[in-house]
Amino acid sequence: MFFTTEDFLSEFGFAITTSLWMIIGIAAIFAIYLVFSAAFSFIYNLYSRGKEAKGYGALKTVTFGDESAVVANRLASVLGVLTLFFLWGLATESKLLPFSLPGPFNGDAQFEYTAKNSAGETDKATVTFRVSKQGAEVEKLVAPETSEGFAKDDVVMMLERRSKILKAQNNDEGGKDDGYTITEINGQPIQADSVVQVEGAEVLFTKRGSFSIRPKGGMTMEPLFLPPPEKVWDTFLKLNSEGYQGVSLWENVFWSLARVVIGFALGCLFGIPLGYAMGLNGWLRGWFDPIVEFMRPVPPLALIPLIIIWFGIGEQGKISLLFLAALWIMTIAARSGVSGVNISKVHAAYSLGASKTQLLTKVIIPNSLPDIFTGARVAMGVCWGTVVAAELVAAEKGVGKMIIAASKFQLTDIVIVGIVIIGIIGFGIEVLMRIIEKRLIPWKGRG
Amino acid sequence: MSGLIIDDVSMTFELPDGGKVEALKNINLNIREGELVSVLGPSGCGKTTLLNICAGFLAQTGGNLSLNGDKVTGPSPERGMVFQKGALFEWMSVRQNVSFGPSMKGMPKAEMNGIVDHLLEVVGLQDFKEKAIYELSGGMQQRVALARCLANEPDVILMDEPLGALDALTREKMQGLVLKLWKETGKTIILITHSVEEALLLGERLIVMAPRPGRIHKEYNLPFAEMGVGADLREVKKHKKFGVVRDEILSMIWDMEEEIMGRTESA
Numbered sequence: 089m090f091f092t093t094e095d096f097l098s099e100f101g102f103a104i105t106t107s108l109w110m111i112i113g114i115a116a117i118f119a120i121y122l123v124f125s126a127a128f129s130f131i132y133n134l135y136s137r138g139k140e141a142k143g144y145g146a147l148k149t150v151t152f153g154d155e156s157a158v159v160a161n162r163l164a165s166v167l168g169v170l171t172l173f174f175l176w177g178l179a180t181e182s183k184l185l186p187f188s189l190p191g192p193f194n195g196d197a198q199f200e201y202t203a204k205n206s207a208g209e210t211d212k213a214t215v216t217f218r219v220s221k222q223g224a225e226v227e228k229l230v231a232p233e234t235s236e237g238f239a240k241d242d243v244v245m246m247l248e249r250r251s252k253i254l255k256a257q258n259n260d261e262g263g264k265d266d267g268y269t270i271t272e273i274n275g276q277p278i279q280a281d282s283v284v285q286v287e288g289a290e291v292l293f294t295k296r297g298s299f300s301i302r303p304k305g306g307m308t309m310e311p312l313f314l315p316p317p318e319k320v321w322d323t324f325l326k327l328n329s330e331g332y333q334g335v336s337l338w339e340n341v342f343w344s345l346a347r348v349v350i351g352f353a354l355g356c357l358f359g360i361p362l363g364y365a366m367g368l369n370g371w372l373r374g375w376f377d378p379i380v381e382f383m384r385p386v387p388p389l390a391l392i393p394l395i396i397i398w399f400g401i402g403e404q405g406k407i408s409l410l411f412l413a414a415l416w417i418m419t420i421a422a423r424s425g426v427s428g429v430n431i432s433k434v435h436a437a438y439s440l441g442a443s444k445t446q447l448l449t450k451v452i453i454p455n456s457l458p459d460i461f462t463g464a465r466v467a468m469g470v471c472w473g474t475v476v477a478a479e480l481v482a483a484e485k486g487v488g489k490m491i492i493a494a495s496k497f498q499l500t501d502i503v504i505v506g507i508v509i510i511g512i513i514g515f516g517i518e519v520l521m522r523i524i525e526k527r528l529i530p531w532k533g534r535g
Numbered sequence: 536m537s538g539l540i541i542d543d544v545s546m547t548f549e550l551p552d553g554g555k556v557e558a559l560k561n562i563n564l565n566i567r568e569g570e571l572v573s574v575l576g577p578s579g580c581g582k583t584t585l586l587n588i589c590a591g592f593l594a595q596t597g598g599n600l601s602l603n604g605d606k607v608t609g610p611s612p613e614r615g616m617v618f619q620k621g622a623l624f625e626w627m628s629v630r631q632n633v634s635f636g637p638s639m640k641g642m643p644k645a646e647m648n649g650i651v652d653h654l655l656e657v658v659g660l661q662d663f664k665e666k667a668i669y670e671l672s673g674g675m676q677q678r679v680a681l682a683r684c685l686a687n688e689p690d691v692i693l694m695d696e697p698l699g700a701l702d703a704l705t706r707e708k709m710q711g712l713v714l715k716l717w718k719e720t721g722k723t724i725i726l727i728t729h730s731v732e733e734a735l736l737l738g739e740r741l742i743v744m745a746p747r748p749g750r751i752h753k754e755y756n757l758p759f760a761e762m763g764v765g766a767d768l769r770e771v772k773k774h775k776k777f778g779v780v781r782d783e784i785l786s787m788i789w790d791m792e793e794e795i796m797g798r799t800e801s802a
Contacts, residue, residue: 260743327767432621433622438609440612440636440639442635454625531626
C-alpha cells in the first residue's frame, strides 16, 4: 500500500485540528462583532423607547415568526458596516482612529546576559536592540568602546516583528574557547531552547548558543496580512491613476466584464433556442437531455484545465468557458419556461385561431420570459465568478489577473481592492438584472 | 345540418398499469344554434373531457362530432372557449387580449379597435382598455375572457366552469352577464359547472351526467334562463319549480356520489 491508514489518520487528524483552531478564531471574531451589535442595539432601544412606531405593521402583536413583520433596520446596517471598518482600523493601527490596539514593539530596549569563561569566571554584558519600522530611516546603534571584564556589550538593529539571531559571545574575550558558556539572561538561568521574556522582545537561547531575539508583535495585524483601510483607499486611488503593471484598474474591470457579457450573450444565443426546442419536441428533448443533465452539475471551474489545453490562455478560451457556464443554465431556464406554460393559455390561443408560429411568438416566448430572466440572473452570477477564477489561472488583463499578480508580490492592499471591486460589480450585476426584470416583465409572479 | 351534433361519442383510454378507463360512453347530443346548454355532474363524470372533445383538444375514440356539418378534428376559431382561470395573456393589455383572435387573422387595426371598444362596453370594462391583466380583479378578468372569446365571432362558445373561481357575489353578477350576452349575441353556449343553481339558471337545457362510465343521466328543459334575461336572478331562484328541480338534481347527484364511495370502499 502506498498510503497506510495511520498516514491517513495522522494527516486527517492534523487537518481537523488546524481547522478547529481556525474555526475557534472565526467564532471569536464573530463574537466580538456580535458584542458590538448587542451594545448598539441596547443603546438604540433606550433611545427609541417612547417613540411609537406607526403604520399597520406596528399594530401586529405577533411579530416573532411573522416574516412580513421583520423589516431590516437600516440603521443597524449602517452601524454594522461602520463597526466592521472600526474593527479593521483597530486591528491595523489605522490613522483614521485616534487609538488602536497595542502595536508591535518599536524603539530601544536591552537585556543583560551572564557568561562564564573557560576559567570559570563570570561576567555580565548588555545587549541593546533598536527596533524600527520597515523602510523608516533610523540612526544606527554604536557599540560602546569601553567595557570592563571579558564579556562585551552588543548592539542589534532590528525591524518590527522580524527576529534576528545574535551570537553574543563572538565579540567577547575568549568567547570562542571551549567551555565558554552563557548561563543567564537578566539573572534568569538558561539552557538550550530556553525562552526568556525581556522588555520589548522574546529571547530564545538556541542549541548553538546564540540568541534569537524576536521583538514583541503586539495585538495588531501586520500590513502584509491586512493593511489599514486608508492604505487600501490610497491604493485604490493609485490604481485608478497609475494602474498596476501598466494596466489601469478600469481597464482590468472592462476586460473582465467584456468577457462575461460576450460569453453570456453567446450562451443565451445558443441556450435559449436549445431550451425551446427541448421544451417543444420530445425527440430533441430526449436527444439533448443526457448532455444537458450531465453538463449542468459540472462546475465550470473544473473545465478550466481542459479549456487551457484546447485553446491556450487567450481570450478564446475564457470566452468559451463562460459560454459553457451560461449555456446549460439558459437551456434549462428556457426549457422550464416552455414547460411552465399554463395549458389553458395554449388551448385558448389555438381556439382563437393562432397558428403554431403565432403560438410560439405570442404565447410561448412571452410566457417563458420570467423563467429566462431568473436563469439569466443566475447565469450572470456564475459567469462573473467563473471569469475571475479563470483570470486567476491565466490572463493578461482582468481583475482576477490583477489580484493574483499582486498576491505574488504580497501586495495585500491591491488584492483587497480587487476583491472589493469584484464584490461590488457582482452585486451591481444582480441589481441591474432586477431592475431590467421589473421593467420588462412586470407581470412576473402575478399571473 | 346546423348546430353541434355529438353522435355516439365515446372516450376510452388505457392507464399505465394496463387498466381501462371509460371516460365517456355513447354520448348523443344535438345542440341547436343559439341554444344555452348547461352540463352538470359529479367530479369524474367526464364533463370536462366532453368539452375538450367539442373544442378539439382531445380526439374521441368512438363516434362522430360535427359543427354545422363540418367534422371536428382540432381546435378552431369557430368554437371559442372560456376557461376557469389563467388563460389570459398577462403580458398583454386588456385591449391586446380582446383583439388577440382578430389580430391572428390579420384584421386591420381600425376595424379591430372598433370591435374591442364595443365588446369592452358590453362587458362593462370600457374604462380598463389599457390596463394590465394583473391589475384587474378575478371577476374583471373573466369579463375580459368573455370579450376575448366573443371578439372572434365563434359559432359555439364552450365554457369550462368560467365562474368557478369567483366569489359568490361576483358570481351572481357574472351569471347575469352570461345571460345578457347569450340573448344579445344569439350564440350557442355550452357551459360546464359544479353548481346546481348555476346550471339551472344558465341552462335552457340542463344535462346531468353520471360517472363510470361517463354518460348522460338525465335532461331537463327549463324556463329559468329565459326568465332570467334582464331580470333579478334572485327572484328567479324564488320560483317554486326552481326549488323543486334543484332538490331533485341535488339528491340525484348525492346518490351518484354515494354510489362511487360505496364502490371504492368495497374495492
